[in-house]
Amino acid sequence: MNEEYSQKYFPGTRDELLNKVRKSVSDKRYQHILGVEKAAIKLAKNNNYNVEKASIAALVHDYAKERNDEEFKQVVISKQLDPDLLNWNNFIWHGVVGAEIIKDELNIKDGEILDAVRKHTIGAEKMMVLDKIIYVADYVEDGRVFPDVNIARTLAYSNLNDAVAFEIKHTLEYLISTNGVVYPAAILTYNKWVVK
């Protein structure tokens, strides 16, 4: 994204946002984030969505990913988020709790952007266009390597809803095949988007 930000959604330039993000994550994750931005912008154009908002949401989606558990727990308590969150882990926190950290530290208040961050790990029954863009971009960005990633990419750029369905189904299949913990709300996403 070479255009300037309007400053309606983030009070600064894209370079300033990049700078803040780069300082908050490892270099490997920063490269992933740039890949998600590229995919999100492409998906935004395909779906007639605001490119600037897609860029911002992508750049911040993993902003809090490397915070320690204690910080997430403190935010859950101080912001009076659902106390059940305390039973979970970084995988869940960096989206739902991360949105609060992004709001406070980056001064991003836009509800659509924050919701897209909140929903980017497990999706949701109700997903707006930006939610889907970030959820899918995170899965298909160029740095991702997993079986069937090419199928996921093809779907992403042809039908965003089908890509959401593919992603939640295959994520659950992967988690269960490896005996990984499943966040119960992920099943609500699956039942909504996959089951006919």
Place this chain on the structure above:
Amino acid sequence: MNEEYSQKYFPGTRDELLNKVRKSVSDKRYQHILGVEKAAIKLAKNNNYNVEKASIAALVHDYAKERNDEEFKQVVISKQLDPDLLNWNNFIWHGVVGAEIIKDELNIKDGEILDAVRKHTIGAEKMMVLDKIIYVADYVEDGRVFPDVNIARTLAYSNLNDAVAFEIKHTLEYLISTNGVVYPAAILTYNKWVVK
């Protein structure tokens, strides 16, 4: 089970119970029920559990399976069960709601037997020995034919907890691979029994 019932758990003989069950289900399901009883008695002996209670729970576990949706909905309302049940279907109802029908029609009041019926379709985080026996017997009885049924049988008769874990994992994998609806609480069973 050739022994007589003590009448502590069901007010009648095994033949009388068989008669009531036979009248409540199709012949195909009746044969399945007899298979579950045989497996449940074997599992009860393996796990030092009361054989009579295992026999009764097995014989009644699908007692309500062929009732129509309207009857289940009426029971949910009249017994003030969780109203969310109204959003579900026979697969869920015949266990949780079926236990109420069994209590009323068969005069079975034993909490362990009724709980085993309630939990036999999706298991639970907390499962007592009889819950596990019925859950697993339903999966491995001689009439069952599915890939890996022999692995499930071997596990069932060597380690009941491992069999519970195998069953919930493979049931979820099957459901998701076929785009089937997943009852959210089934994930609680999975997270408890499969995830280390």
